[in-house]
Amino acid sequence: DTGVSQDPRHKITKRGQNVTFRCDPISEHNRLYWYRQTLGQGPEFLTYFQNEAQLEKSRLLSDRFSAERPKGSFSTLEIQRTEQGDSAMYLCASSSPRGGSLSGNTIYFGEGSWLTVV
């Protein structure tokens, strides 16, 4: 399967603990996105990378959140000192084959990582 993959799929953690999610994008895609989705809502933009550069961060991304994409391939999203309000599905998506064809106008999602903070 050469789609976007996310790990872990599910994470239950106690309030105050740190969690890290990993995303492996489609291999030829140079753009990588993180979104957050709560029940009954559409995905909300958190941040995006072009190659290893983090080009935009949403105001939703408090200083407890940090995302990295050190080699321009996989990415991690870390949440420090988790709070119950962080409970959500964290979605990773990728787009834009290197070389910039028109398929850059579509993003492809992974299956998501569910976080439950108790």
Add this chain to the structure above:
Amino acid sequence: TQLLEQSPQFLSIQEGENLTVYCNSSSVFSSLQWYRQEPGEGPVLLVTVVTGGEVKKLKRLTFQFGDARKDSSLHITAAQPGDTGLYLCAGARYNFNKFYFGSGTKLNVKP
């Protein structure tokens, strides 16, 4: 306020009925995507439309992009229980830096 407004939010219909879901904005998008999402899973791409006035068909699903590229519709003919899910529209602005999502339409097709 969301950049893309979807309507209706909820739709419950009987198998065999037709339905239309709308995605509207006051902003212009260079492309618009429709996704279907099942509980606990990520959104799965159905279609991308890029040209104003474009119509695309995917079996019983018909997608239309408005002439001004500000709105889109999804029409399902003879809905089936397997069509049940959350339908999301997403638009890309011209630099493709960010994709904006509607809040979704939750469709339930009863057998």
